[in-house]
Amino acid sequence: MLHETALIATIATGLGLAFLFGLLTSRLHLPPILGYLLAGVAVGPFTPGFVANTALAPQLAELGVILLMFGVGLHFSITDLLSVRRIAVPGAIAQIIAAAILGAFVAWLWGWSWGSGLVFGLSLSVASTVVLLRSLEDRGALDSVDGRIAVGWLIVEDLVTVLVLVLLPLFSKVLGDLAQENANTAGFSGIFGIDFMKILGLMLLKMATFGILMFAVGRRVVPWLLGNVVKTGSRELFTLAVLAIALGIAVGAATLFGVSIALGAFFAGVIVNESDFSHEAASNALPLQDAFAVLFFVSVGMLFDPRILIQQPLDVIAVVLIILVGKSLASFLIVLAFGYPLHTALTISASLAQIGEFSFILVALAISLGLLPKEAQSLIVAGAMISITINPFIFRSLAPVERWIRRWRGLASALERPAGALAQLLPSVDAGRLHDHVVLIGYGRVGASVVEELALHNIPYVIIEQSRERIEALREIGLPVIFGDATRPEVLGDAHLERARLVLVSTPDAYHSRAILALAKRLNPAIDVVIRTHSDEERMFLESNGAVRALVEEREMAISLTRHALRRFGVIHDMEAVAARALK
Numbered sequence: 001m002l003h004e005t006a007l008i009a010t011i012a013t014g015l016g017l018a019f020l021f022g023l024l025t026s027r028l029h030l031p032p033i034l035g036y037l038l039a040g041v042a043v044g045p046f047t048p049g050f051v052a053n054t055a056l057a058p059q060l061a062e063l064g065v066i067l068l069m070f071g072v073g074l075h076f077s078i079t080d081l082l083s084v085r086r087i088a089v090p091g092a093i094a095q096i097i098a099a100a101i102l103g104a105f106v107a108w109l110w111g112w113s114w115g116s117g118l119v120f121g122l123s124l125s126v127a128s129t130v131v132l133l134r135s136l137e138d139r140g141a142l143d144s145v146d147g148r149i150a151v152g153w154l155i156v157e158d159l160v161t162v163l164v165l166v167l168l169p170l171f172s173k174v175l176g177d178l179a180q181e182n183a184n185t186a187g188f189s190g191i192f193g194i195d196f197m198k199i200l201g202l203m204l205l206k207m208a209t210f211g212i213l214m215f216a217v218g219r220r221v222v223p224w225l226l227g228n229v230v231k232t233g234s235r236e237l238f239t240l241a242v243l244a245i246a247l248g249i250a251v252g253a254a255t256l257f258g259v260s261i262a263l264g265a266f267f268a269g270v271i272v273n274e275s276d277f278s279h280e281a282a283s284n285a286l287p288l289q290d291a292f293a294v295l296f297f298v299s300v301g302m303l304f305d306p307r308i309l310i311q312q313p314l315d316v317i318a319v320v321l322i323i324l325v326g327k328s329l330a331s332f333l334i335v336l337a338f339g340y341p342l343h344t345a346l347t348i349s350a351s352l353a354q355i356g357e358f359s360f361i362l363v364a365l366a367i368s369l370g371l372l373p374k375e376a377q378s379l380i381v382a383g384a385m386i387s388i389t390i391n392p393f394i395f396r397s398l399a400p401v402e403r404w405i406r407r408w409r410g411l412a413s414a415l416e417r418p419a420g421a422l423a424q425l426l427p428s429v430d431a432g433r434l435h436d437h438v439v440l441i442g443y444g445r446v447g448a449s450v451v452e453e454l455a456l457h458n459i460p461y462v463i464i465e466q467s468r469e470r471i472e473a474l475r476e477i478g479l480p481v482i483f484g485d486a487t488r489p490e491v492l493g494d495a496h497l498e499r500a501r502l503v504l505v506s507t508p509d510a511y512h513s514r515a516i517l518a519l520a521k522r523l524n525p526a527i528d529v530v531i532r533t534h535s536d537e538e539r540m541f542l543e544s545n546g547a548v549r550a551l552v553e554e555r556e557m558a559i560s561l562t563r564h565a566l567r568r569f570g571v572i573h574d575m576e577a578v579a580a581r582a583l584k
Helices: 003-027 032-043 057-074 078-083 085-109 114-125 129-139 145-182 187-191 194-231 235-256 261-273 278-302 313-337 342-351 357-368 375-396 398-407 409-415 445-456 468-476 489-494 510-523 536-544 553-568 575-582
Strands: 438-441 461-465 481-483 502-505 528-533 549-552
Touching: 003 032, 003 057, 003 278, 032 278, 032 375, 057 235, 057 261, 057 278, 057 357, 078 085, 078 145, 085 114, 085 145, 085 313, 085 468, 114 145, 114 313, 114 357, 114 375, 129 145, 129 342, 129 357, 129 375, 145 194, 145 261, 145 342, 145 357, 194 235, 194 261, 235 261, 235 278, 261 278, 278 357, 313 342, 313 375, 342 375, 342 398, 357 375, 375 398, 398 510, 438 445, 445 461, 461 468, 468 481, 489 510, 502 510, 510 528, 510 536, 528 536, 536 549
Parallel strands: 438 461, 438 502, 461 481, 502 528, 528 549
Antiparallel strands: none
8 A cells, every 4th residue: 555545554454344343343332442442453464455554653653542541531530539428538558459469460470571460460450440330331431429439530540640650761771781781680778779769860850840831821821812712702713722622732741751642631621620611622523532542442443463362361361351350359348348338349349340541552652662561462452351341231220239249248348337326316416306207329410409408408317328428518507317238127126117207319329329219119118219329121120010100301391491491481381291292
């Protein structure tokens, strides 16, 4: 193929096959990322047929990395992280350490050095943001307590990985220099010697200078620049400005400060996120970001050699077991150790049972630095494709696994620690007043609005919440709240369900809602149950199984907007008829 058309052919073929394979995997209810990776395998040098330009693919992948990292920074929420910091920060760090140790041990068995094994384990420790968010959205659990913990956990993993990407070149240089000088006697004392400290100090100084410059100057210049572009009224110029900021800061960070382009792009996203134009920037940059992210996954797939599945099947199995069993078991035990319910522990462990984009970026950097052999790339891609394929089935198995564990009461009691004082009402709460009261399950944005109205009209209520951080905050302001999983009889018993008039479920987790409905009706057959849900199919199931009403979020919003519009125009209407039409 002519050199002039190689770039066009690579992009066209990559995007075309990515679309076909992505559509196929979506039809099979699998994440589209799997399809993008398979498209890369199809046009790679290790499979017959058309072979894309392997020299151009890494450059396209580099653009994909910049835009991916910019997107991570653009959606970084310090508020979300702080809301679950007590479990997400120590939990994610502990899980990363566990995965790194497992990876290093397996790599040691393969004959790799301890340094290579450690980097390999780190690449196995971080889950895919895209896969996780898609899985939580499909379950309607993104806004639940479990969803917030999973997202906060992933934010910490991303931040740790960004730090590793920055420091890895430094460690590789020192290790390489010391290996050449004295391969047998270097050891830890040599690694952390004077030369290392000088280089580390210089790098930290550069990073600090870059960070100060970004937050001192960038926080003023970037919003000012975007504000002036907005005044022009040109959507194209705004999109161009966002992309210029992302690419310019990333390249400038690498050129002027010796910082990785990944960190530069991440900082660019964080700065834009703090401006008033973050939502507009996200929506405008999203199409191009998605396109190059697809090319990134395609280019990763091109580097995968399928022969490794035949030549090294035991190695592939070991990688998959670390991802699906090692990481999941570590996160499961960590969440339980922090006193969270069994349902939360299972959800977090399933959420992290896969790897994705950060793993590819980290292993590619390690290979370029000579820290990992090339076969590590194929092992990571094989582990990603297999874990991404299996992950939806793991989520579907959560309900039967939890039922099986709870069937063995001794096992469930051993796993779940008593919540102590948090599981009881405050002494200042008059339990005798809890008669004909409301049991509110979940205190998020929706639950907070409900509580405000109940208090305004002096209606007695009690809250059941699974977030320990939120429980402590609510206790400080004197609200009647109980810590625990509402799918457990003893928790609903502490809320005096037998004397309640109404149960309101404000969390849209489908499995949770079904379990609460069944248990509430068993403990108090006369009680009314109203549930927030996310689909018409789930609404029909819940209402046919005893719920007085299941409210679909989008549908209820449509009804409210319709009511306001009709009243504004003075139209006489029957809201029951409007609601009935909306439910069709």
